[in-house]
Amino acid sequence: MVSNTDSSEALAQRLSDSGLRSTPQREVIYSVLLKKRDHPTAEDVFARAKPEMPMISLATVYNCLETLVQCDLVRAVNFERGPTRYCPNLRPHAHFHDEATGATHDIELPPGMLDQVKAVLPPHFDATSVEIIFRGKAPSKA
Amino acid sequence: MVSNTDSSEALAQRLSDSGLRSTPQREVIYSVLLKKRDHPTAEDVFARAKPEMPMISLATVYNCLETLVQCDLVRAVNFERGPTRYCPNLRPHAHFHDEATGATHDIELPPGMLDQVKAVLPPHFDATSVEIIFRGKAPSKA
DNA sequence: CTTCATATTTAGAATAGTTCTTATTCCTTG
DNA sequence: CAAGGAATAAGAACTATTCTAAATATGAAG
Ligand SMILES: [Mn+2]
Ligand SMILES: [Mn+2]
Ligand SMILES: [Zn+2]
Ligand SMILES: [Zn+2]
Numbered sequence: 503m504v505s506n507t508d509s510s511e512a513l514a515q516r517l518s519d520s521g522l523r524s525t526p527q528r529e530v531i532y533s534v535l536l537k538k539r540d541h542p543t544a545e546d547v548f549a550r551a552k553p554e555m556p557m558i559s560l561a562t563v564y565n566c567l568e569t570l571v572q573c574d575l576v577r578a579v580n581f582e583r584g585p586t587r588y589c590p591n592l593r594p595h596a597h598f599h600d601e602a603t604g605a606t607h608d609i610e611l612p613p614g615m616l617d618q619v620k621a622v623l624p625p626h627f628d629a630t631s632v633e634i635i636f637r638g639k640a641p642s643k644a
Numbered sequence: 645m646v647s648n649t650d651s652s653e654a655l656a657q658r659l660s661d662s663g664l665r666s667t668p669q670r671e672v673i674y675s676v677l678l679k680k681r682d683h684p685t686a687e688d689v690f691a692r693a694k695p696e697m698p699m700i701s702l703a704t705v706y707n708c709l710e711t712l713v714q715c716d717l718v719r720a721v722n723f724e725r726g727p728t729r730y731c732p733n734l735r736p737h738a739h740f741h742d743e744a745t746g747a748t749h750d751i752e753l754p755p756g757m758l759d760q761v762k763a764v765l766p767p768h769f770d771a772t773s774v775e776i777i778f779r780g781k782a783p784s785k786a
Numbered sequence: 787c788t789t790c791a792t793a794t795t796t797a798g799a800a801t802a803g804t805t806c807t808t809a810t811t812c813c814t815t816g
Numbered sequence: 817c818a819a820g821g822a823a824t825a826a827g828a829a830c831t832a833t834t835c836t837a838a839a840t841a842t843g844a845a846g
Contacts, residue, residue, distance in 0.1 A: 578724075580722065580724055580725060582720070582722055582728075583722060583725070583728065586724075586725065596764070598765070598769055598771070601772070607769070609764060609765060609766070609769070610764075611764055612764060615761075615764060618760075619757075619761065619776060620778070622738070622751060622752075622753055622754060622757060623740070623751060623778065624751070624783075625783070626782075626783035627740055627749075627751070627778070627780065627781075627782055627783065628780045628781045628782075629740070629778040629779065629780040630743070630779055630780040630781075631778070631779045631780070632776065632777070632778055632779075633776070633777040633778075633779070634761060634774065634775070634776055634777075635774070635775040635776075635777075636762070636765065636769070636771040636773070636774055636775075637771060637772055637773045637774075637775075638769065638770045638771040638772040638773070639769075639770045639772075640768075640769055640770075641767070641768035641769065
């Protein structure tokens with residue numbers, strides 16, 4: 503189990519590595535993402551942060567999420583044109599979008615899978631990232 | 645080479661299979677997509693359709709594109725939160741988004757690649773579709 | 787052919803999610 | 817303690833898209 507202070511120290515470290523400050527808002531938002539990893543939207547994060555920090559604004563939530571994405575502590579995930587969702591899972595993984603429930607599941611990828619997929623690229627296509635999105639029906643209990 | 649009448653007959657067939665009518669607007673929009681396969685946005689399609697049909701409205705372009713997607717004649721493609729792009733390539737393929745130019749390239753997939761990727765899914769995850777998106781630098785001439 | 791019912795198109799209003807602007811507050815450093 | 821930059825907050829603005837409502841086209845039935 504990762505303690506609260508561990509993760510906020512990790513956060514502070516990453517932020518200062520990027521020349522940014524650690525702030526109460528950034529800490530609350532990162533902790534919200536770590537606490538419930540269900541790929542919340544910015545509005546979801548806003549709602550979850552408010553009880554802990556009633557004066558926080560939606561603009562700040564967007565700013566902080568963007569900052570966390572820039573620091574590579576969080577991934578932004580998009581399905582079609584729905585609201586962006588945020589994911590603190592840094593391991594290489596794909597996303598499964600359950601069309602019945604709207605839920606998003608992480609699909610861990612075996613090592614080498616991403617390279618295997620990149621191998622389909624013709625010569626001189628140089629990919630900095632590969633994203634895999636599944637859509638369908640997920641098991642009820644997952 | 646696919647003749648204009650061939651493709652508009654194929655379109656008429658697909659539409660009537662879905663209980664829909666073939667209309668001049670739908671034909672123009674489909675032909676615009678076939679003519680230049682650079683993954684245009686709805687606005688791009690609107691601009692390209694106008695010379696042939698000056699009275700066409702943007703709402704109709706959206707309506708027709710949606711119809712073509714429903715009929716499985718066209719794929720809608722999204723990158724982050726940019727405008728939706730439209731692709732008439734029906735073969736299984738991935739997309740490569742060139743971050744320098746903004747261009748989108750089709751990446752043909754060897755047969756079996758999608759099944760290979762689906763094989764990473766844990767039991768009881770039933771995917772109806774798999775989408776693969778690359779991001780990076782494409783060769784200048786492609 | 788007409789008539790009628792319905793599908794489609796159109797123009798513009800409305801919407802959702804996000805970004806921008808500006809003023810204020812908060813730190814950090816000298 | 818200043819000064820200066822960084823960050824936040826509130827609300828306006830923006831973009832792509834969808835919705836609404838009225839007009840038009842189409843096609844089946846008589
Ligand atoms: Mn997506
Ligand atoms: Mn996308
Ligand atoms: Zn995830
Ligand atoms: Zn394509």
